Amino acid sequence: MISVPAARLAGRQRLTAWFPAHGDTAGHILTRETVSPLAAALAYAPEQRQIPLKALGVLGLLVSAGTFAVGALSGDWFADRPAIAAPTDASFWTTGPDGHPEYVLDHTGVLSGHLLPSAPAATGPGNPYLGWICVIALLAGFLLLVAHASRRTITTRMLAGRPAAERLRSQAWYCRRCATVHLPATAPGGASGPLSLAEFRTLVWEAGGYGHLVRHHPVH
Template sequence: MPEPVDQPPRPATAGPLTCPRCGREDRVTGVGAAYLAAKAKLREETGTGEESKVTTREENSALAQALAPAPPEPAGTARSCTATLLLLGAVGTFIWGAIAGKWLSRDSAERWIPGPSGDGHVVVDPPLLHLAWISGAALALAVLLFVVEARITAKWRRRTLPGRGAADAVWSTAWYCARCGTVHFTGEPALTLQQFRTRVWSAGDYGDLARRHPAI
């Protein structure tokens, strides 16, 4: 994005919509409106005929992410999916071991082995203890991943939620110029998207996160 340098003086009759960089207002909108307009809605259609299914999901564009009043919530999809798979594996391994190894009941593990002359003897199948270890390890790892995910999300909320009101109050008074790609507040010079992000997030007391999440 171009830096707001060498800005022309604002006309004496300039209103709040007038961009301090280009001196025009035909492509200036409120930051809130620009943010919502930048959110892309993707339409997906699967199947054919009567079995077809249409789903719509919302995806933030680069501009929407740059204008966001707060840092994005940590994406824990990979951790959650891995934990779910491990949990299912732990349950499946335990059930398999319980049926094949018969470790839940010693009597059910007894088998009659007939002999060649009609006699025979009883044998006891040993439990499949290695399956128990695999099941337990998978369960422990799944629980650990769920706990890590919960702690990361809780930390993010503690940092952002208390200051969101103050950040939104500053964010909602700004204007975005689509021609210059800059943001301004009434009567002030134009700001780059990164400068705007730092100002808004600092109002919410999480401005240090702006360096970790640079705007476009």
């Protein structure tokens, strides 16, 4: 028998390796922490992934605002652009810097020197891809900020319930031979006998006030 905190600590190891110089790569030291499946199952709370949701959400909103500003300044949001129309009196033509037909070529491909007037007044959409970028960036930024707020609420709840969860976990003992957890009869769930790792996690996390997260973090 071993106490659950000791079993948890024994399953967390810090490995350090030295990689010698090779070619253009300088020698360096790499340190990594490993957590055994048992240690992960005995955690008092779920591990929080360090993903910068807030920064990514703000970046998405900035991209959306910038795209909208570019479209507004170029007139693509409020006015249609002239559509490129081909001349009807020639078989070949060239286009100018603005994309409109400019010089007419005869049937032999020789430049005739005839400068066409501006394109007809036909209209078409400007840059529809700007609208898609603006909408997608806005939606992504909003969803990332909502996810950040949700994670912050969960983190606050876990910090508040951590003392109660650790008090219950500190009373438990882990049996290596039978792979079960045992609690004193006076502790919550202790009278029910040996507990599986999944049952023990549920009791500990419920004591901390975040038992609903167990279904999202099953014991492997």
